[in-house]
Amino acid sequence: MPGDEQDGKPAGASEGSREREARRIAAVRRYDILDTPPDGAFDRIAALAARLFDVPMATVTIVDSDRVWFKAAYGLEGATQTGRDASLSTSAILSDTPLIIPDTRHDALTRAHPMVAGPAGIRFYAAAPITTPDGHRLGTVDVLDTRPHRIAPEEATALTDLATLVMDQLELRLSALRMLRRERELLEAAHAARDRAEQERARTAAFAAALQSSLLPPNLPHVPGLQAACHYTTASVHDIGGDFYDIFPLGADRWAFCLGDVSGRGATVAALTSMIRHTLRTTALLEPDPRTVLETLNAALLADPAAGVRLCTLIYGTLVPHPAGGFTITLTGGGHPPAYHLRPAHQGLPPRAEPMQLSGGMLLGVLAEAPFVSRTFRLAPGEALLLHSDGLTASCTSHGARFDEMNLAAHLTHHAATSTAPRAAALIDDLAALLVTFPVGPADDVALLALSATLSEADGSPVGASGTTRTSGPRPHVRA
Structure with a gap:
């Protein structure tokens, strides 16, 4: 449909072009x-x-009514959008x-x-439109350079294939969102059509797992001198929880990390969790004071009508x-269970797992003037820090007793006592087991x-290592 959008804008175009642009938007x-x-x-x-x-630059763009927004921008640090002109x-x-x-x-x-x-x-520009099955061009996959280029016809075909791949991803994402919206309606009809509902629940579980994974980093960044590891266990394969964690850079030699828990389950919680992670990442880059970061996030939660009465506990x-x-x-x-500082035996001191209490910190999403408490300490080489959500300490052991904070502290102290130097990966393996x-x-x-802070190499250079996200679900015989 060449010429659908005259000059790329509806303004000043013919009535037919304006109608086509309206359908595209x-x-x-x-x-x-x-x-x-x-x-x-x-x-x-990208x-x-x-x-x-x-080429040094490539983008995946969506053309809005008055802007071009970058879904991905390779080689364009910090670029998010630009005007259509x-x-x-x-x-x-x-x-x-x-x-x-x-x-050019x-x-x-x-x-x-x-x-x-x-x-x-x-000086060089090439782009292929991202076209929907019903013929609307949403945006483009672009490649750019400051030097002229000549490309062969098969390379142009490859660019079109990449745009088709973007469209496939958009269709999959749209399908997942639609399935999550339908889940409750299908479950209400389970008594009348049990077999059909169970099959639908299995399909929904796959979409839920995909969306749940999108709320967690696919891998952890490399931080010199640090080993990081993580684990996520879901209590239900059919619904999305609000637990999340993240590690991200703040600039030269500074990183941020967090672990939080949004109350409730479902697609609304997933959307809220995504907003919290995005707000936290954005604010942390602008605000050096961690308490100001949480204050900004708290204000965003209180101002978001979609959040309703959802609450969030967080350690940042x-x-x-x-x-x-x-x-x-x-x-x-922000009202979260304490982190634990694991230290092996050293200079006559016994091994220990100290809870890093932040008493007085208020959870997020309750009060506009909520207080937040900070604590600073050194994580020395050979020591580890554990953050966890309350699903761990709300569980029951094989003896029927609750695995509370006291049990967790004793378990972590034993881990510190039996480890020459507690490492993040080994600690996560232990708790997953x-x-x-x-x-x-x-x-x-x-x-x-x-x-965990790693020991240095013989030449004094720090060792950096990262674990990757691992997930697991409930046992098959447990009904979720």
């Missing part, structure tokens, strides 16, 4: 993708496009075929464009390398995040 809204958090699948497509075309994507959605401009300074369409004539100095921490080795950690609490011994599984979702 309706399709953009239908996929509910604008302003969503970063997604590894789209980031990987990175693949850059490698395939040997300032983006070549506006021109690229005018055709079903790829737009390829080997040298010698092309009448682009020589005066701000991206070409301005500071960006783009920052990591800075310590001059004597290890890290200086500042923990700030413990969860398997609970006869009916955890009472609630369990999120675990462990950090």
Whole structure:
């Protein structure tokens, strides 16, 4: 459908063009993708496009009514959106075929464009439209360089294939959201059509698992001198919980980490959890004071009508390398169970697992003037820190007793006593094995995040290692 959007904008176009643009914008809204958090699948497509075309920049864009929003931006640090007049994507959605401009300074369409004539100095541009099954062009997959390029026809075909792959991801995401909305209606009809409902629950579980995974980092970042490991056990394969954790950089030699728990379950909780992670990441980059970060997040929760009466407990921490080795950690609490500082026997002191109490910290989403409490300490080489959600301490052991904070402290102290230097990966393995011994599984979702300061190599350089996200579900005989 070439020429659907005259000049890429509805303004000043014919009545038919305005109607087509309105239908295209309706399709953009239908996929509910604008302003969503970063997604590894789209980031990987942008990175693949850059490698395939040997260019420093590649984007996955969605063209909105008055802006071009970047779902992924490889090689464009911090770029999130631009005006339609300032983006070549506006021109690229005018055709079903790829737009390829080997040298933008010698092309009448682009020589005066701000991206070409301005500071960006783009000399090569190629894009393929992201087209829906019903023919609407949502945006583009773009590759850009400051040097001219010539590409072969098969490379143009590859760019079209990448745009089709983006469309496939959008369709899968839309399907998952639709299935989650239908889940409650289908379950209400379970008594009348039990077999059909069970089959639908199995399909829904797959979508729920995919969406649950999207709330957790696919892997943990490499931090020099730190080993990090994590684990997530869900209490129900049919619903989405609100437990989450994250580690992310704050700049040179500074990192942040968190573990939290949003009350309730379901798609609303998943959306709220995604908002909390996004707000926390964004605010942490702007605010050096951890208490201010939690105050900002608390205000966002109170202002969000979708949050309703949802509450969130949270531990937020920052990591800075310590001059004597290890890290200086500042923990700030929002009504969450305490983290544990594991230290092996040293200089006559016994091994211990100290609860890092943050008494007085209020959970988030309750009071506008909620107090938050911080505590700073050193995580020395050979020591570890554990953060956990309350699903761990709400579970019952094989003896029928609750595995409370006192039991957890004793278990962690034993781990410190039997380890030469507690390491994050070994600590997570130990607790994951413990969860398997609970006869009916955890009472609630369990999120675990462990950090350990590693010993240095012989040349004094720090060792860095990261664990990856591991998930598990309830035992098959447990009805969730």
